Amino acid sequence: MWTIAKLTYQEITHRRVFHLLLLLTLGFLLLYGLGLHYAYQDLPKDGELARIITTEFISIGLYLSAFITAFLTILGSAGIISAEVESGIIQTMLVKPLKRWEIIIGKYLGISIMLIIYGTFIYSAVLGLNYYFGREFYFLYKWNTLKALGLYLSIPLVLASVTMWGSTFLPTLNNSVMVIILYGISIIGGFIERAGSFVDKTALMNIGIITSLLMPVEAMYRKMLNVLFRSAPGQFTIFWDSFFSGKYEPSKWMLVFTVFYILFFLWRSISVFSKKDI
Amino acid sequence: MEMITTFNLTKQYKGQGGCREINLSVPSGHIFGLLGPNGAGKSTLVKTLVGLLQPTSGSALILGNPLGSYKCREKIGFLPELFSYQKWLSAEELLTLHGQLYKMTKQAIKKRIPEVLTLIGLTGTEHKKVGSFSKGMQQRIGLACALMNEPKLLFLDEPTSALDPLGRRDMREIMLNLKETGTTIFLNSHLLSEVEAVCDQVAIINKGRLVAVGEMEELLTKKCEVEIELDTISPEFQREIKEWGKILAIQNNTLQIQVADKETVPLLAKKIIEAGYKLYNLHYRHSSLEDVFVQLVEGGEQQDVDHS
Known part of the structure; x- marks a missing residue:
């Protein structure tokens, strides 16, 4: 299983799309850093207002970085099984003394390790740039930062589990399209839910909750922001109802649901792949 | 094993x-x-x-x-x-x-x-x-x-x-x-x-x-062809030889026959000589894998045509 995990990690990091995304990531961080440099120069010195604007800067940075990470996940894992079936690589592996579940879990571990490294880097870079340029306004509590990182990383892990499942029965292109559509639905659902929370429309919020059940990535993003901007114990809360975080924090049950969501899709991947004729 | x-x-x-x-x-x-x-x-x-x-x-x-x-x-x-x-x-x-x-x-x-x-x-x-x-x-x-x-x-x-x-x-x-x-x-x-x-x-x-x-050997020698050249091929000889296999062709004094296996060939030669014919040439050839393959595959297809 670890051999497969290592191979998957190496395989993804050897792909051109990965190198291209790394370049784009550097481009994004450069632009974002430049923007922060000028924005923090003109920031009002009023502590409360400055902190509110800082949360927006961080939210925008994390939103876009989560978007890039999501695309890396989808493009990196859409063909994780199907492309190997199409090329015939998988045939030589399946005749080895390996259980098929070892291949699924090994591949998931491989891609997860890469996503955790990449996600941690881009998350740290966004927070690091905000700290560098807006040191006097910086207020994040370190333990919340770590907890939020865990929630941030859950986004690509959810996407990877669904993409893995799709890859067991769909061709690579169809799988990419399916997961991008699901991801899009989740984002739109998140917008609708946030809009609903601001105007107190239960119907809109319910639509958002249903789309979160379909794919809980947007809910995890909002929960991540809520945890990140929560104050240290004993301090007063500076959190406000941001456009990105919404008015209500997704409950801890959504977190539990997300864990089961990942496990469910891994189980389905194993189940479909175990019966698959190659 | x-x-x-x-x-x-x-x-x-x-x-x-x-x-x-x-x-x-x-x-x-x-x-x-x-x-x-x-x-x-x-x-x-x-x-x-x-x-x-x-x-x-x-x-x-x-x-x-x-x-x-x-x-x-x-x-x-x-x-x-x-x-x-x-x-x-x-x-x-x-x-x-x-x-x-x-x-x-x-x-x-x-x-x-x-x-x-x-x-x-x-x-x-x-x-x-x-x-x-x-x-x-x-x-x-x-x-x-x-x-x-x-x-x-x-x-x-x-x-x-x-x-x-x-x-x-x-x-x-x-x-x-x-x-x-x-x-x-x-x-x-x-x-x-x-x-x-x-x-x-x-x-x-x-x-x-x-x-x-x-076995490859067995498959290839299942059907053997023998070419026999005699002084004469009379209708009587043709009748006698049918017991040994299927006549494939007769041209002048040369006859081609398909026999059951390789072991039949010396017995056939003995029979010809004992019957008083002059045997000038006897050439034995077993089927190639291609012959066997074509026969089996085309034979199967012919059977399908006949059944339909």
Whole structure:
């Protein structure tokens, strides 16, 4: 299983799309850093207002970085099984003394390790740039930062589990399209839910909750922001109802649901792949 | 010991195609050839035997273990027909990977890599990327991957399809060398000359069903043709000789007859001389694999036409 995990990690990091995304990531961080440099120069010195604007800067940075990470996940894992079936690589592996579940879990571990490294880097870079340029306004509590990182990383892990499942029965292109559509639905659902929370429309919020059940990535993003901007114990809360975080924090049950969501899709991947004729 | 035994093994796709009710037995240390026209179900049978396809019905034992079991996969090697490998790996890295997948120890992998590279004639390419290999070299490195665990049973699915004539000859030599070391080979090929040159046993499959199986020698000598030149071929002689086989052609004083087997030939010669004919020439020729193959496959198709 670890051999497969290592191979998957190496395989993804050897792909051109990965190198291209790394370049784009550097481009994004450069632009974002430049923007922060000028924005923090003109920031009002009023502590409360400055902190509110800082949360927006961080939210925008994390939103876009989560978007890039999501695309890396989808493009990196859409063909994780199907492309190997199409090329015939998988045939030589399946005749080895390996259980098929070892291949699924090994591949998931491989891609997860890469996503955790990449996600941690881009998350740290966004927070690091905000700290560098807006040191006097910086207020994040370190333990919340770590907890939020865990929630941030859950986004690509959810996407990877669904993409893995799709890859067991769909061709690579169809799988990419399916997961991008699901991801899009989740984002739109998140917008609708946030809009609903601001105007107190239960119907809109319910639509958002249903789309979160379909794919809980947007809910995890909002929960991540809520945890990140929560104050240290004993301090007063500076959190406000941001456009990105919404008015209500997704409950801890959504977190539990997300864990089961990942496990469910891994189980389905194993189940479909175990019966698959190659 | 039987390396492969199948019991009515069937694999069909939505009730169609594939292979049906296959009963085979492949003994240890032999090269077993599987022949058949395109779409006959050869690759389906090979893929079912190595566990890539789940049988629709029937069963099989591979090295005494149930089909697809973990234990049997420890000691088999497989070179698929259509395959590719991680192009960004070097030959050494690729072989290390396959050694690890076979759960070999680091020391065993290190020892085995130069052995297999020598065996398949790729010594000196350890550090070259597999992506830079020619088709023939990729076929060889594929075989090296399949040999990493010193398999007792090796499945080769069209192993010479990408090779030039010299490469084919080398592959034949490799197969014969492996046989010498006790490896059993299950060879799926559409190249009749290749099968005829290396196989001890052969099975012919047509439209998913086995139409012939047996020792190569036995299959080839099943039907022998004898050309006889006499001083005269009288109607009486024609009547007498019909007891020995089927007359194929008569031209002047030469007659062609198909006899049951090789052992019939000396008996036939004795009979002719005892009957007082002058025997000027007797030429015996057994069927080539191509004759047998064409006869069985076309015969099967003719039967289908007759039934329809």
